[in-house]
Amino acid sequence: MTDISPQGEKRERHLCEECAQKEGITPNPQGAVNLSQMLTAFIGGGKVTAQQIAELRCSKCKLTFVEFRNSGLLGCPCDYDAFEKALVPLIERAHQGANQHVGKFPRKQEKPRTAESDLIRLRRALVRAVDNEQYEEAARIRDRIQKIESA
Amino acid sequence: MITDQLAKSAGQWLATPGPLSEIVISSRIRLARNVAGYPFLSRASDDQRRELADRLRVHLDARATNGQWEYLDLDQVDDLDRQMLVERHLISRQLVDAKGTRGVAIATDESTSVMVNEEDHLRIQVLRTGLQLDEIWHQINSIDDRIEDHIEYAFHSRYGYLTACPTNVGTGIRVSVMLHLPALKLTGEIERVFRAAKDMHLAVRGLYGEGTEATGDLFQISNQVTLGRSEEEIVNEFKSLVIPRIIDYENLARQCLVKERPLQLDDRVWRSYGILKNARTISSEETMLHLSHLRMGVHLNRIKDIELRTLNELFLVTQPAHLQKIHGERLTGEQRSSARADIIRAKLSGR
Numbered sequence: 248m249t250d251i252s253p254q255g256e257k258r259e260r261h262l263c264e265e266c267a268q269k270e271g272i273t274p275n276p277q278g279a280v281n282l283s284q285m286l287t288a289f290i291g292g293g294k295v296t297a298q299q300i301a302e303l304r305c306s307k308c309k310l311t312f313v314e315f316r317n318s319g320l321l322g323c324p325c326d327y328d329a330f331e332k333a334l335v336p337l338i339e340r341a342h343q344g345a346n347q348h349v350g351k352f353p354r355k356q357e358k359p360r361t362a363e364s365d366l367i368r369l370r371r372a373l374v375r376a377v378d379n380e381q382y383e384e385a386a387r388i389r390d391r392i393q394k395i396e397s398a
Numbered sequence: 399m400i401t402d403q404l405a406k407s408a409g410q411w412l413a414t415p416g417p418l419s420e421i422v423i424s425s426r427i428r429l430a431r432n433v434a435g436y437p438f439l440s441r442a443s444d445d446q447r448r449e450l451a452d453r454l455r456v457h458l459d460a461r462a463t464n465g466q467w468e469y470l471d472l473d474q475v476d477d478l479d480r481q482m483l484v485e486r487h488l489i490s491r492q493l494v495d496a497k498g499t500r501g502v503a504i505a506t507d508e509s510t511s512v513m514v515n516e517e518d519h520l521r522i523q524v525l526r527t528g529l530q531l532d533e534i535w536h537q538i539n540s541i542d543d544r545i546e547d548h549i550e551y552a553f554h555s556r557y558g559y560l561t562a563c564p565t566n567v568g569t570g571i572r573v574s575v576m577l578h579l580p581a582l583k584l585t586g587e588i589e590r591v592f593r594a595a596k597d598m599h600l601a602v603r604g605l606y607g608e609g610t611e612a613t614g615d616l617f618q619i620s621n622q623v624t625l626g627r628s629e630e631e632i633v634n635e636f637k638s639l640v641i642p643r644i645i646d647y648e649n650l651a652r653q654c655l656v657k658e659r660p661l662q663l664d665d666r667v668w669r670s671y672g673i674l675k676n677a678r679t680i681s682s683e684e685t686m687l688h689l690s691h692l693r694m695g696v697h698l699n700r701i702k703d704i705e706l707r708t709l710n711e712l713f714l715v716t717q718p719a720h721l722q723k724i725h726g727e728r729l730t731g732e733q734r735s736s737a738r739a740d741i742i743r744a745k746l747s748g749r
Contacts, residue, residue: 322441324552324560345626348558350569
């Protein structure tokens with residue numbers, strides 16, 4: 248892969264498959280997202296115990312996390328908060344590590360256009376542009392990041 | 399009803415082939431939305447489903463567009479008509495199979511449809527011929543805005559638009575482009591395209607989306623990541639990177655066939671033409687295969703007396719529900735094969 252430094256210098260790095268996956272450069276080989284596989288892997292992962300997960304239940308729609316795991320479908324919008332601990336790792340896996348919406352906001356809702364959210368979005372865009380070998384685009388994004396950071 | 403009118407023609411969106419239509423059949427964007435204050439559909443009561451459908455219908459009818467709409471309550475729609483809407487890509491098979499109150503609002507020019515009570519309360523989709531993603535995004539974004547003026551969506555400041563399945567959360571956007579890739583298939587290079595697509599977290603599917611095999615060399619490529627990137631970024635990646643690359647590969651493979659295996663290419667194209675022009679009974683699979691070869695032959699100027707739009711139309715009207723609607727009666731498998739062969743011969747001879 249090629250990194251571009253803030254000074255615009257290119258640096259070649261050669262990573263083995265395993266390291267590339269670790270750095271999130273290549274996706275894991277199973278390709279398409281499989282919800283139940285993700286869940287199994289996650290529960291084995293141990294951040295939250297299986298016991299804690301089994302007890303998760305939404306107070307609004309009464310869905311349990313286990314029921315969600317079996318159907319793949321949530322019961323109501325509140326589940327995103329009720330199951331947050333267990334859900335975020337799944338969301339991150341399904342969305343290339345992302346856990347923050349940066350797209351459209353309802354017009355009635357004030358969009359928090361903070362420098363912080365712009366930076367999150369731009370840094371991800373930079374990684375993608377470099378991955379795709381779009382170096383001009385990468386340089387453009389890098390300049391925008393620098394502009395925000397120096398402001 | 400709109401379905402009777404649809405069966406008779408290929409629809410405006412297919413009638414005029416769009417940009418790059420020798421390879422890109424159609425582009426589509428859909429947005430998944432849910433109404434605030436209601437459970438998702440797996441937990442919604444019959445009353446809630448009805449209430450949702452009634453509320454949404456009022457807004458779709460009255461406000462959401464400038465153009466003409468027709469709302470269909472799917473419970474009131476005949477089997478054959480539902481099937482035809484699936485063949486037309488206006489509704490999903492999932493909506494057909496779902497139980498309870500559900501419906502679809504369809505713009506009479508077929509460019510737009512809004513499914514009500516599918517996996518999410520609303521699935522808005524805009525479809526156009528060829529590669530026209532910017533135009534589609536512009537159109538669907540404004541439809542979404544206009545619905546949002548009257549309906550409050552379930553929205554989370556961190557996770558964005560909330561969806562029943564967390565794989566759609568955030569933007570709720572699915573960009574899909576239908577591609578015709580016969581040369582990559584013939585040269586065996588298609589597997590490489592699939593692998594590259596997977597590496598970019600894109601899904602490759604068959605003609606009718608999720609869970610369907612690719613037939614007739616038609617492939618649908620769509621994004622899987624909906625969170626952490628803006629709608630414009632996702633659309634742009636398709637428009638400027640993903641699709642142009644695949645088009646280049648396919649063109650390269652087509653030119654390679656012309657240069658290195660012209661005899662085999664012509665043999666395949668003309669045999670397909672021969673079969674389609676002469677068959678008295680033909681299955682859908684065989685039809686798809688030969689239409690695909692013929693389509694490539696037309697693009698490569700091996701066959702000069704057929705227009706792409708005729709072939710696009712044949713892809714559509716040779717499907718089972720379309721055939722039966724055109725005939726005005728239910729047909730057995732055998733009768734369909736014969737009706738299909740008749741309609742192909744008629745269209746190819748310009749009748």
